[in-house]
Amino acid sequence: MIELHYWPTPNGKKVTILLEECGLPYRVVECNIGKGDQFTDSFLAVNPNNRMPAMIDTEPADGGEPLGIFESGAIMMYIAEKAGQFYPQDVRTRYDVNQWIIWQMANQGPKTGEYGHFRRLKDTEGDQSYAVTRFGDEVNRMYGVMNNRLYDRRYLAGDTYTIADMICYPWTVSWEQQGQDIEEFPYFKRWFEELSERPGVQRGMAVGSDMQNDYSKLSDEEKGRLRALLYNQRARPAPEGGLL
Ligand SMILES: N[C@@H](CCC(=O)N[C@@H](CS)C(=O)NCC(=O)O)C(=O)O
Structure with a gap:
């Protein structure tokens, strides 16, 4: 099963179009980029670039551990190869x-x-x-x-x-x-x-049409926290103890 970490933007919809065209089963995991889900540890473990989309294939072809992929272009190559569709190999x-x-x-x-x-x-x-x-x-x-x-x-x-x-x-x-x-x-x-x-394009484009953010009910404190998280993003420090 493909688990797609997704928010309804053009970069996300590329992938849902492909999944719908292929008819592969998939599960959408909401990655609300307006609320900072792209910075959670579990998301960063799949995509160190803190941007959606990202995907996990729980049943990769080699029969091994679940396989995570980020960058929509790489995700599309992977899915099309897996499905054997829309990616001619000559x-x-x-x-x-x-x-x-x-x-x-x-x-x-x-x-x-x-x-x-x-x-x-x-x-x-x-x-x-x-x-x-x-x-x-x-x-x-x-x-x-x-x-x-x-x-x-x-x-x-x-x-x-x-x-x-x-x-x-x-x-x-x-x-x-x-x-x-x-x-x-x-x-x-x-x-x-x-x-x-x-x-298939119409179905893919429609995925997540109910996913929206309403900031009007947030407190000023919460709005400030989100602003600090989402705007002027700069390098995140690496954890202590790495390979030097
Ligand atoms: N090159 C990346 C770009 C992904 C990207 O820019 N995603 C945006 C949404 S369209 C995002 O996650 N933004 C979150 C942020 O800016 O914090 C891809 O194609 O996967």
Whole structure:
């Protein structure tokens, strides 16, 4: 059984889309990143990077101890390999898939995330116009990268729907809020509309729609504790007694 530590963001939904598409049994463990679950010892034991998603396979193929994996790209490779679906193993397609997964993890995810971060900042944090322009241009450039890729092929890795498509899709559903005009990217639009119609994509996107935080009932003390935990995160000290 796959145990998925999850909160309903694009990085989490990549994985639920894949699990739904594969039809593998899985259990969602709520990792409420608005309340600091990503800092608990049990979570850090699976993901030292204190970010969700993370997963534990309680029945790995080698028959050994439960296997923990972090980073959504690695999780998707693992699940697709286990299911034997959506990750063709001929060398050319495999590396087409791999490069689009790495493109997503190194470009589309982080830069779109930073764009949202700087756009949401209040004036009290100073003038953000350079960062907003810089990341806004990058987001627009990346829609162009996908559009050009999809110009002469149905999916990002060719003729076959793969985890490369699933990993990119959740970051594009908010194209309008990201200030993009979908009509500017007709090949992307064709791909986006096809994926949006897939029942597995729809089920994966819906996972955790009931998971929300209502901060209005929290005391000022609790709000202050959360602010200190979640904002301006810096290095966590290693425990005493390590290998020197
Ligand atoms: N590269 C990581 C990124 C994961 C990530 O950034 N997760 C965010 C939610 S989308 C998170 O857990 N944030 C918690 C925090 O900022 O404290 C992956 O793809 O798994």
